[in-house]
Amino acid sequence: MNYRISIIIPILNEAETITRLLQHIVANASVESISEIILVDGGSTDESQDVIQQFILEVTSNGTTTLQNSAGSKMDIRLISSEKGRAKQMNSGAQLATGDILYFLHADSFPPKHFDRYIINEVKNGNPAGCFRMQFDSTHWWLRLASWLTQFSWRACRGGDQSQFITRHLFDEIGGYDENYIIYEDNILINQLFERKQFVVINKKLQTSARRYRKHGVWTLQFHFWMIYIKKWFGADAQELLTYYKRHIS
Numbered sequence: 001m002n003y004r005i006s007i008i009i010p011i012l013n014e015a016e017t018i019t020r021l022l023q024h025i026v027a028n029a030s031v032e033s034i035s036e037i038i039l040v041d042g043g044s045t046d047e048s049q050d051v052i053q054q055f056i057l058e059v060t061s062n063g064t065t066t067l068q069n070s071a072g073s074k075m076d077i078r079l080i081s082s083e084k085g086r087a088k089q090m091n092s093g094a095q096l097a098t099g100d101i102l103y104f105l106h107a108d109s110f111p112p113k114h115f116d117r118y119i120i121n122e123v124k125n126g127n128p129a130g131c132f133r134m135q136f137d138s139t140h141w142w143l144r145l146a147s148w149l150t151q152f153s154w155r156a157c158r159g160g161d162q163s164q165f166i167t168r169h170l171f172d173e174i175g176g177y178d179e180n181y182i183i184y185e186d187n188i189l190i191n192q193l194f195e196r197k198q199f200v201v202i203n204k205k206l207q208t209s210a211r212r213y214r215k216h217g218v219w220t221l222q223f224h225f226w227m228i229y230i231k232k233w234f235g236a237d238a239q240e241l242l243t244y245y246k247r248h249i250s
Contacts, residue, residue: 003120004035005165006099010082010089011039014107015047017209022055022077024110031069033116035099036076040092042084052079086160087177087185094176102171104164104186108209109134111163118202119165128170129193130200131162138210140218153201155194156229160186161208170198180238183245184228216249224248 007025011018018039025037039052056077060067067075082092090104101123105111111132112118122130133151136143149157164186174192177185193199213221227248228241236244 001100001124003033003101003123004099005029005033005101005103005116005119006035006093006097007037007103007105008090008093008097009037009039009105009107010042010086010093011044011048011107012042012084013044013046013048015044015051018048018107019051019055021105021107021110022052022059026059026067026075028111028113029116031067031073031075032071033120034075036078036097038093038096039077039079040082040089041079042082042086042089049079085179085182085185087179087181090185091176091179094171097168100168102166102168104160104166106161106163106208108211109161109163110207112204112206115204115206118204122165122200122202123167127198127200129164129166129198130202131158131164132202132204132206134162135205135207136210136213137207138213140210140213142218142222143210143213146222151201151203153199155191158187158190158199163206164189166193178238182238182242184232184238184241187229187232212249221249 009021022037041049056065056079060077065077067077078096080092080096082089094102101119103119115132135147138144150162174189178188181188190199224244228244231241231244
């Protein structure tokens with residue numbers, strides 16, 4: 001079977017970085033493997049939508065949103081709008097996706113070269129879901145250690161910044177992202193995959209931004225992330241996690 005991937009990127013005010021990510025995707029994957037890139041805007045108030053539309057005009061031709069190579073393979077690039085909230089945005093993108101594999105990617109995370117091949121190979125080998133190991137764009141010793149730990153298949157080391165691939169069939173079977181969760185939605189899906197023993201870590205580095213750590217301070221932000229993890233472990237519901245996040249991080 002010739003698998004194709006739909007890349008789904010939820011965005012909110014990412015005008016400064018989104019062009020770099022789109023350029024990275026086009027340069028590091030093949031049109032043969034990627035069915036489409038779907039950018040799902042949750043209500044940006046900056047120039048994100050204009051920047052994306054400009055990128056589409058620059059890389060496509062004839063006024064279309066389709067990138068085509070000399071062999072005739074096509075990759076569609078689409079910008080859609082959704083209600084705010086990553087779970088809602090990612091589910092909205094998934095509803096429109098045509099690929100056999102869904103690849104959810106944060107706007108500040110840059111997957112490794114040939115990431116499409118690695119994902120497809122895992123699916124062909126019987127692994128329907130997983131992520132890449134991660135590397136922060138920081139030299140701070142704790143973030144370097146945290147990055148190193150993501151190579152291991154430990155649930156506590158997982159998160160949405162590492163990206164998430166999952167077959168269309170499995171995503172639909174699970175029911176997609178739980179939209180009750182405004183935060184922690186990635187981990188809710190990951191927990192379900194771990195319970196099914198259907199999660200693999202690809203030992204290739206995805207680079208993600210440490211911008212939130214730089215904004216809040218490494219130890220302050222890490223403490224609050226640990227608290228959210230512990231609260232969920234002891235049974236906190238979606239609203240309790242959101243309230244804590246808004247009070248201490250947002």
